[in-house]
Amino acid sequence: MTQVIDNPHRYGLVSRVLHWGMAILFAAQFLSAAAHWALPRENALRETLWSYHITLGTTLFLLVLIRGVWGLVNLKRRPSHSGPMGTAASAGQALIYALMIIVPGVRILASAGSTRGLSYLGLEIFSPQAAEFAWMQAPAEWHGEMGWILALVVLGHILMALVWHRMIKRDDVLATMAGR
Numbered sequence: 001m002t003q004v005i006d007n008p009h010r011y012g013l014v015s016r017v018l019h020w021g022m023a024i025l026f027a028a029q030f031l032s033a034a035a036h037w038a039l040p041r042e043n044a045l046r047e048t049l050w051s052y053h054i055t056l057g058t059t060l061f062l063l064v065l066i067r068g069v070w071g072l073v074n075l076k077r078r079p080s081h082s083g084p085m086g087t088a089a090s091a092g093q094a095l096i097y098a099l100m101i102i103v104p105g106v107r108i109l110a111s112a113g114s115t116r117g118l119s120y121l122g123l124e125i126f127s128p129q130a131a132e133f134a135w136m137q138a139p140a141e142w143h144g145e146m147g148w149i150l151a152l153v154v155l156g157h158i159l160m161a162l163v164w165h166r167m168i169k170r171d172d173v174l175a176t177m178a179g180r
């Protein structure tokens with residue numbers, strides 16, 4: 001029977017759907033950021049990919065909060081890491097979580113304190129301000145840079161899973177998230 005919650009041998013259905021679903025959505029988000037960075041302003045592909053950046057970024061912010069709460073609820077029973085490599089893996093995961101909150105968080109904060117406000121799926125989340133709040137804009141100066149750092153850390157995470165665990169150690173770490 002499909003296990004919904006996590007256990008020490010593998011992640012449950014909710015954790016796995018959140019993990020792989022968010023992996024796909026993050027890939028799309030990095031694609032939009034890469035197009036924004038690499039293609040000229042008037043390029044049609046850049047416009048198309050960029051058109052979903054704010055909505056998808058806000059969705060990812062909400063999903064990471066849900067995932068964080070679910071992770072805390074399952075903290076005691078989910079697969080754990082041991083040894084120095086395990087400690088490094090836990091530190092890497094903590095960094096990914098922190099960046100997944102901070103990267104969209106600083107931009108959402110900037111929108112809340114801007115003259116444009118923020119709408120999400122047709123709903124007005126923050127109405128436009130009469131004037132910009134400088135302190136709410138300041139952290140967003142680093143949004144792009146922190147976004148690229150997140151992309152690098154995610155790349156490291158993928159390489160660790162595929163190269164270290166699957167090819168070198170040949171352990172079952174990847175299987176705990178694959179559901180086998």
Ligand code: HEM
Pocket residue numbers: 029030033034036037038053054056057058060061100103104105107108111118140141143144145147148150
């Ligand atoms: C996890 C979610 C997000 C990731 C990974 C992400 C990533 C990025 C990256 C890497 C860039 C730099 C693109 C470049 O170098 O040209 C960027 C730019 C930008 N993002 Fe995001 N973003 C996310 C969420 C959001 C959200 C929620 C908003 C708005 C509410 C937003 C608005 C912007 C804007 C306006 C820019 C262009 C100006 C700048 O670089 O700050 N992003 N994003």
